[in-house]
Amino acid sequence: MQERNFPIGAPILEVKNISLSFGGVKAITDSSFSVLQHEVRAIIGPNGAGKSSMLNCINGIYKPQEGQIKFKGEVLEKNNPNLIAQKGLSRTFQNLALFKRMSVLDNILVGRKLHMTANFLQVAFQTPQAREEERVNRERCEEIVEFLEIEDIKDTPVGKLPYGLQKKVELGRALATEADILLLDEPMAGMNVEEKREMCRFILKVNDELGTTMVLIEHDMGVVMDISDNVVVLDYGKIIADGPPEEVRVNQEVIDAYLGVAHD
Amino acid sequence: MTSKPVFMSFSKGDIINLIVMMGIGLAVIPLVVQSDYWYSSILIPWLCLSLAAVGQQIVMGYAGQLALGAAGFMAAGAFALFNLELRLPYIPFPVNLMLSGLVAAAFGVLFGLPSLRVRGIYLMVATLASQFFIIWMIDKFGWFKNYDTSGIITAQDIVIFGKPFTSPLEMYLVVLVVVTVLTILAINMTRGSPGRNWMAVRDMDIAAESMGISLLRTKLQAFAISAFFCGVAGALFAFTYLKSMEPVAFDIKLSFRILFMVILGGLGTISGAFIGAAFILLFPVVLNTLGNEVFHGMVDATIISSIELVVFGVLIIVFMIYEPLGMAKLWENLTQKFRVSSAPKTKAQLGRKQET
Numbered sequence: 001m002q003e004r005n006f007p008i009g010a011p012i013l014e015v016k017n018i019s020l021s022f023g024g025v026k027a028i029t030d031s032s033f034s035v036l037q038h039e040v041r042a043i044i045g046p047n048g049a050g051k052s053s054m055l056n057c058i059n060g061i062y063k064p065q066e067g068q069i070k071f072k073g074e075v076l077e078k079n080n081p082n083l084i085a086q087k088g089l090s091r092t093f094q095n096l097a098l099f100k101r102m103s104v105l106d107n108i109l110v111g112r113k114l115h116m117t118a119n120f121l122q123v124a125f126q127t128p129q130a131r132e133e134e135r136v137n138r139e140r141c142e143e144i145v146e147f148l149e150i151e152d153i154k155d156t157p158v159g160k161l162p163y164g165l166q167k168k169v170e171l172g173r174a175l176a177t178e179a180d181i182l183l184l185d186e187p188m189a190g191m192n193v194e195e196k197r198e199m200c201r202f203i204l205k206v207n208d209e210l211g212t213t214m215v216l217i218e219h220d221m222g223v224v225m226d227i228s229d230n231v232v233v234l235d236y237g238k239i240i241a242d243g244p245p246e247e248v249r250v251n252q253e254v255i256d257a258y259l260g261v262a263h264d
Numbered sequence: 265m266t267s268k269p270v271f272m273s274f275s276k277g278d279i280i281n282l283i284v285m286m287g288i289g290l291a292v293i294p295l296v297v298q299s300d301y302w303y304s305s306i307l308i309p310w311l312c313l314s315l316a317a318v319g320q321q322i323v324m325g326y327a328g329q330l331a332l333g334a335a336g337f338m339a340a341g342a343f344a345l346f347n348l349e350l351r352l353p354y355i356p357f358p359v360n361l362m363l364s365g366l367v368a369a370a371f372g373v374l375f376g377l378p379s380l381r382v383r384g385i386y387l388m389v390a391t392l393a394s395q396f397f398i399i400w401m402i403d404k405f406g407w408f409k410n411y412d413t414s415g416i417i418t419a420q421d422i423v424i425f426g427k428p429f430t431s432p433l434e435m436y437l438v439v440l441v442v443v444t445v446l447t448i449l450a451i452n453m454t455r456g457s458p459g460r461n462w463m464a465v466r467d468m469d470i471a472a473e474s475m476g477i478s479l480l481r482t483k484l485q486a487f488a489i490s491a492f493f494c495g496v497a498g499a500l501f502a503f504t505y506l507k508s509m510e511p512v513a514f515d516i517k518l519s520f521r522i523l524f525m526v527i528l529g530g531l532g533t534i535s536g537a538f539i540g541a542a543f544i545l546l547f548p549v550v551l552n553t554l555g556n557e558v559f560h561g562m563v564d565a566t567i568i569s570s571i572e573l574v575v576f577g578v579l580i581i582v583f584m585i586y587e588p589l590g591m592a593k594l595w596e597n598l599t600q601k602f603r604v605s606s607a608p609k610t611k612a613q614l615g616r617k618q619e620t
């Protein structure tokens with residue numbers, strides 16, 4: 001592998017023995033794994049394995065009953081999504097969670113929220129600082145729009161866009177945060193080969209140029225093999241394998257877990 | 265189509281619109297309109313209620329919180345101004361007016377708290393409490409009415425820097441200036457980061473939170489600013505339209521009328537607040553005139569007022585289903601069509617038309 005701008009470093013995110021259940025349903029059982037700084041990490045597993053629940057625990061939407069999660073050496077105690085976002089973590093959602101009635105550009109601008117400090121009075125009176133901040137952040141979002149090649153739809157309300165484009169916008173919004181780590185829940189679901197290839201290119205480019213750590217859930221094994229540095233495999237809420245893709249692929253337990261489960 | 269702002273958050277087109285409207289409001293109307301009836305009974309209440317509708321728009325159209333109690337905040341603003349003018353007469357009127365808005369904003373925060381727990385129809389019921397609480401408080405404690413027992417409390421005269429503004433035209437000008445300034449501030453906010461945060465919370469709160477938006481702060485901010493606008497609107501309404509202080513004028517019916525203004529005008533647009541207010545205010549007038557002129561009073565007044573309710577009800581349902589963006593959107597479509605069909609079509613225009 002060629003030299004990387006940001007070589008893989010020490011763990012940035014550590015999930016330690018977390019368990020999560022909904023009433024009687026155990027979504028995650030005593031699971032631990034770490035994500036290394038600057039790596040591209042894939043989470044795979046059959047449907048209902050607990051992958052999305054895992055991301056929701058990390059990002060503070062779900063509160064695991066047991067275990068702890070450490071981010072940048074700090075235990076995330078009061079796990080509230082907005083506080084965790086402030087520490088430098090952003091994400092996308094499996095079922096799209098865009099601001100439907102807002103334009104593409106406005107959606108991405110919301111991703112800049114933590115970079116904008118002018119309060120409502122400064123904005124109301126359009127103080128020089130507020131205007132400058134708005135200008136700089138708009139420019140930044142225009143760059144992201146350009147990077148994702150969605151200039152022609154930037155003023156369209158996202159609710160009117162086809163699914164694939166919405167997925168792209170959601171990635172754009174996450175990129176706009178310039179978080180240290182991005183959690184992407186099936187960013188390529190429902191895309192054709194071409195679109196998937198494009199999405200992979202975006203993810204790898206951001207990882208390479210900004211050093212953003214990526215954690216992504218993906219069902220397409222080809223994609224996973226291609227872009228991830230390490231893979232975690234979940235099955236029935238338990239981690240059954242954790243390592244480089246070529247090792248995970250030949251792991252007997254993983255092969256068994258996928259047997260009989262139709263995946264494309 | 266977004267265009268680059270040239271002044272504040274306003275594009276060139278916005279500024280031209282603003283100048284034209286101010287020209288009409290400050291020069292043409294005062295020159296042309298001589299009848300006091302127009303100022304006292306149409307323009308002043310329209311501007312005051314439009315301002316309250318802007319407040320309702322912020323909390324409901326932008327922040328997506330189904331709040332019902334605008335009239336309660338209006339009452340808070342009105343009685344705050346009455347007491348400020350009474351007890352602190354040396355403070356200039358414009359300052360007292362803003363302070364009344366702040367008093368209402370404090371109530372807004374207090375009664376916005378339920379929005380952190382409940383939403384939709386439950387929030388509507390919870391915010392109704394503000395309506396009843398504020399009116400009850402004013403009636404219960406004599407201090408707010410300066411222990412007046414006559415039942416009729418006249419509002420003080422508006423005096424700004426020694427100059428009294430007491431004629432209908434003068435009061436209209438005061439209201440126009442205040443409403444214009446506050447509306448510009450509202451537009452700036454809704455086009456900037458506060459507006460985006462409100463809309464993000466409205467459209468998908470979990471995602472908003474994951475982008476670092478605090479739901480608590482954002483919702484309470486929307487409630488506070490909304491109540492501020494309603495408070496100032498209520499103060500102006502009492503001092504320039506009612507010219508007296510009566511809590512019953514701020515009953516639940518008024519809250520519903522303001523809610524209807526926002527729904528019919530179009531959720532999430534500031535212009536919708538003004539269009540909706542005009543419609544709700546003028547429609548009954550038109551209907552009454554129709555009843556008198558066309559049917560020569562043969563139709564009973566109660567029937568006319570029930571027709572009014574039926575029409576509002578039907579319109580609200582129709583708009584909710586077919587055009588949630590309301591009359592503001594219809595107006596925009598209409599003017600756009602007009603512009604496109606009246607001008608010779610160039611290639612660029614055709615291209616733009618396809619794009620939108």
Ligand SMILES: Nc1ncnc2c1ncn2[C@@H]1O[C@H](COP(=O)(O)OP(=O)(O)OP(=O)(O)O)[C@@H](O)[C@H]1O
Pocket residue numbers: 022025026027045046047048049050051052053054094
């Ligand atoms: N909010 C919830 N309430 C109740 N049960 C839930 C909830 N979220 C997840 N679960 C359950 O937890 C288990 C794991 O779900 P999760 O969505 O994490 O799976 P997944 O691995 O992301 O699956 P998929 O590949 O289908 O997205 C499932 O049995 C699911 O029904």
Ligand SMILES: [Mg+2]
Pocket residue numbers: 051052053094
């Ligand atoms: Mg999932």
